[in-house]
Amino acid sequence: MTTVSTNIDEKLRKILKAMETHLSHNKRSNLTFLSRLTQYSLSTASAQIVMVIYTIFVARNLGPEAFGKFAGNYALVGFSIFFVSWGMDTWLLQNPKSLTEPRIWSGLVSRIKARLGIVWGICLFVIAPLIRRNLFEPGLILICVIDVLCDSILVTHLSALNIEKRFNSMSFLIISSRILRLTSALIVVFILKESSPIHFAFARTSATIIGLLFAIYLVKLKFSFQNPAKDLKIMNESFPYAVSELLVLVYLQADVVLVSLLSGSSAAGVYSPASSLVNALFIIPNSIFLIILPILSRQFISLPEKLYHSIRGINLGFLGLGIILAISTFLLGGWVIRLILTDQYIVSSALVKILSPLLFFKSLCFGWAAFIVAVGWQRQRLIPQAISAGVNVVANLIIIPRIGVPGVATAYIASEAVLALGYAGLVIMWFIQNNKTREKPK
Secondary structure (H helix, E strand, C coil): CHHHHHHHHHHHHHHHHHHHHHHHHHHHHHHHHHHHHHHHHHHHHHHHHHHHHHHHHHHHHHHHHHHHHHHHHHHHHHHHCHHHHCCHHHHHHHCHHHHHCHHHHHHHHHHHHHHHHHHHHHHHHHHHHHHCCCCCCHHHHHHHHHHHHHHHHHHHHHHHHHHCCCHHHHHHHHHHHHHHHHHHHHHHHHCCCCCCHHHHHHHHHHHHHHHHHHHHHHHCCCCCCCCHHHHHHHHHHCHHHHHHHHHHHHHHHHHHHHHHHHHCHHHHHHHHHHHHHHHHHCHHHHHHHHHHHHHHHHHHHHCHHHHHHHHHHHHHHHHHHHHHHHHHHHHHHHHHHHHHHCHHHHHHHHHHHHHCHHHHHHHHHHHHHHHHHHCCCHHHHHHHHHHHHHHHHHHHHHHHHHCCHHHHHHHHHHHHHHHHHHHHHHHHHHHHHHHHHHHCCC
8 A cells, every 4th residue: 555655656746747847848938938029029119110210310301292202102112012022921921831941931932022023113113103203203113113122022031030930130130121221311311412202212222132131141041943833832822811911001001102192292291201100110019920920820730729828818918019009109109200300290290199099909900810810711811801901992082082181090090990890700700610610529
């Protein structure tokens, strides 16, 4: 009896020791993840602060009319870049093959982007001036095309680093590329003594190219010449992400493009600083989304039960982040614009307050989107995105001629609220279906 008791005690001690070791390992892993996530989030937030300073500096030196032209050209080019990126960067973070061999698959995506980019650039160079030549000048459009294409390829390099969990290199690339842009603007004003949209665009493009060269050196993607069928297969698999990216661009860029076309460059020059400030802060929840997506995707493949627990804490975190960002922007955003851009942008300072709730809805959307993509519901995600984009465009077409710029901000918030409700509905629907599936064997 004593021997049996001793054996039981020994087994219990081993079990408890194993549990203690497992919990200790999990605790260290969680702390490491939180540390890396905090580091990356801080670096992306710092990079966006630099970009806000860049935007404000360029806006102040150009004035509303010229800055409207600068912002309008970048809005059009940025809006159409989805033809090149095709959702492939998000596809990389979810595809099981790229999760195991990120450099090979990211190299394939970069090569596809380069090929598509040439065709896209030529088309935009020819077509854009025909839409409105006094706004979309051929030279300015061409420079913007090179800039945005190089930045898109840079994002693919960042995706590879993300999968490999090389967060230090990611942080370096993000911050350095944005500092280079600000430096380029300073050179234009204080050394070249110039102040025109094309000079700022050329300097920004040069900075982006240097940033891409840094990325090529750090990441060292593996490029290979594959059968064109391989490229088509990748594009086919990433098609749902391409549609999603298009819809995201609609409610991120359509407002500036429509204001430029319907109300002119002066109205765009007033609206753009406010929307740029708010959109710049989207990078904070977006950076967290990009970090957790491959992690959640792996959990769904191997440890689905752990995914259910992870998503609860993640969504609470996004909820708190959204509240903090919205309140901070409402209280401080307008003051920052008035302080730096002076009274000629006083309308922009009022628009920031109107736009501040976007940060709350956007944070919620990123949290729910991470779960939706991880469980393989990307196609279902397109439904609320399409509805939201439709609300955005239709509302803007109705409101801009009647109310003008303030109405654009209201339409933007309404479309984002619709998107948040749609995402929430998808998450609830998935859990209902999943619970029913798990209950059937019983």
